[in-house]
Amino acid sequence: MKRNVLIIGAGGVAQVVAHKCAQNNDVLGDIHIASRTLSKCEAILESVREKGAMKQEGVLAAHQVDAMDSAAVAALIRETGAEIVINVGSAFVNMTVLDACLETGAAYIDTAIHEDPAKICETPPWYGNYEWKKRDLCTGKGVTAILGAGFDPGVVNAYARFAIDMMDEVKSIDIVDINAGSHGRYFATNFDPEINFREFTGTVYYWEDGQWKETSMFASGRDWDLPVVGTQRAYQSGHDEVHSLATNYPQADVRFWMGFGEHYINVFTVLKNLGLLSEQPVTTAEGLEVVPLKVVKAVLPDPSSLAPDYTGKTCIGDLVKGVKDGEEFEVFVYNVADHEAAYEEVGSQGISYTAGVPPVAAAMLVATGEWDAKTMRNVEELDPKPFFTLLDRLGLPTRMRIGGLDGEDRAWNA
Template structure:
C-alpha cells in the first residue's frame, strides 16, 4: 500500500484521481495538488468511497513542492501538470527522495521544442539517490512505447519501420476546440515536423505530409498527417534497429482551416507582444478564449484509435504487426467525467504508478516506458479500461 501525490487538476488529473481511487488495494491515500485548489476540490467531490486530500501548490516553486512532499510523505508523485513544470517537480522529487512519473516531456516556455535531453540529464543524479523517474507514461508517449516493446519482444525479431497512428474520431460539436491544453496542443501541431530515417532526423513543414488510413472496428478511412512526437526520440535510441519512424494524427478539415487562420493572424505566436501597455503571449490569450477541454467531456461522442504498426522480420521472414486500442468517449465520461483523450492519458499514468510502487518496474534512474517488460504493464492496463488488440499483416505501408 502506497501513498500517492498527484500534481495537476486538469482533465488528465481528474482521470488519474478516479483511477487511483479505484485501486485501493494499491494506493492507501491520495493527495491532489494544483495551483488552483478549487479545481482539486471539484475533482475530490466526485470520489464517493475514498477521501482525496486537496492542497494548493505552485509547481514552478521547488521549495513549495519540497515542503508539500515532506508534509505528505508520498511514495510516488504523479506529475500531470504542464510540461513546463517537469524539471521543477523532478528537482523536488530528487531533493526528497520520492519516485517521479509524468506523461509528457519537458518543454521550455520560450520555444516550442519538446525533447528528452533535459530529463535524461537527471539520470545519474536519480540513480545515485536511489530514486526512479518514469517518463511519458501516458498513451502517446507511453502505451505506444509499450506496444512497440511488445512487438519487439513477441512478434518481431527485428523492428525496421514504425508508424505510430493516433485517430480521434470523436465529435464535440464546437466550431474549434482542442481536446487537451490548447497552448500545448497548438504548439505541438504547428512545430516543424521531424521523422526518423536512415539514422537521422528529416525535417519538413508541419502538416504537409498527408495519407488516408482505414481505421479498424467501424471507424473507417480518415485523413492522417505526419508530425513530430516525442516517443520517437526515445524509441529510436532504445531500439536502434529502427530505420524509419513516423508519427501520424488525424485532423478534420474544419480544425485545420481554423488553425490556418489563427496562424495567419498571429494568434498562435508564443513570443510576447505589447497590447495596451501590457505584455501578452498571443497563444495564451487564445487559450483563454477557447473552450476548456474539460468542458468537452459531456459533448464528445465517438471513439479514439491509437496504435503502432511495426514492420521488420521474424524468423528471417518479412512481417508486420498492428497493435492498437479503441476507446469510447461517452463510456469514459460516464466513468470518470472526462472524455477519451484525458482517459487514454490518465489510465496509463496510474498503471505506470502501479508498476513502480509494486516493484514490477523499478530501478533508480530516469527511464522511458519501452525499457521495461511490456507484458506486465499491458496485463494491468486492459482490466483498468484500455485493452489492446493485435492484428498481424493486414495494413499497407504509409
C-alpha cells in the same frame, strides 16, 4: 513496496488519474492532489466521491502548490508522505517536480516531455535537452523516474517494445493517433490549447534512414484504414515518443501520425498566419503586453468542459514492421476507447481517459515493485506485459493484428 500518491495538476487528465487512483487505493494508499488552484482540486475530489470511486476507506485530500517551486513541491511530498508522484500538470513543470522527487526520494511519473515556455520545438532528441540530463542523478540516488507514461507517449512506446520483442529485426515504427469523436463545438482542443498549438507550430522531426529528418505540419498525410473508426486521414507530426524510440531503436524508421479534419486545419492555419499562435509578447494600442497564444487559450473552451457532449471513439496504435524467421513481418498493436463510456465512468472525455489511465497503471507497477527501476526509464525500456495486464483491467484493453492492419484481430495475449 511504495505507497501514497501525490497527483500534480487539476485538469481533465488529473481527474481521470484521481478516479483511477481512488479505484485502486488498496494498492496505492493515500491519494493527494495539488495544483495552483485549490478549488479545481476540490472539484475533482468531489467528483470522485460522487462516483463512489474509492475502493476502500482512505485519505483523499486536496492541496495548493506552485509546481514551478521545487522546494514547495518537496515540502508537500514530505507533508503527505507520498512515495509516488504522478505529474499531469503543464509540461512546463516537469523539471521542478522531478527535482523535488530527487530531493525526497519519491518515484516520479509524467505523461509528456518537458517544455521551456520560452522555446518551441527544440532540436532533437527532445528528452536529451532536459530529462535525460538527470538520468545519472536518478541512478545515483536510486530514484525511479518513468518518463512519458501517458498514452502517446507511453502506451504506444510499450506497443513498440511488445511488437519488436516478437521480431528478429525491426525496420519501422509508425504510431497512428486518431480521434474519430465529436465534441459539438465550433473549435476546441482536446488538451491544454497552449501545449497543443506549440506542438504543431514547430518543425516536424522524424527518424528515417538512421538520421533526423524534417518536414512541416500538414505537409505529409495519408489515409489509414483502422479498426472500428474506419478510414481516417492522418498527418505526420512531431511527437515526444519519436525521440526516445529513435534512441532505443536507431535501426528503425520512427514516425508519428495524427488525425486532423479539414476544419481543424483551416482554423489552425488562419490562427497561425495571423500570428495568434505566437508565444512572443505583443503590445496593444492601449499599452497592454499580451502573448497571442495565451489570449487564444483564454477564449477557447476549457478541454475538460467538452466531456459531457463528446461522442465517438478513438483508435491509437503502432504499425511495426520487421523480419521474423527470415520473412517480412508486421503487426498492428492498438486500443479503441469510447468518449461516452469515459464520461460515464470518470466524468472526462476519451482523450483525457487514454492519457490518464496509463500513469495510474505505471504507479501501481512502481508500488508493487515490477517497475520500481531505481533509475530513469522511458516506457519502452520496461516490460510491457504487466503494463498491458493492468491496462486491460483499468479500461484500456490492448488488441493486435498480426499481419498488419488487414490481419486477424485478437487480444495481445491470445
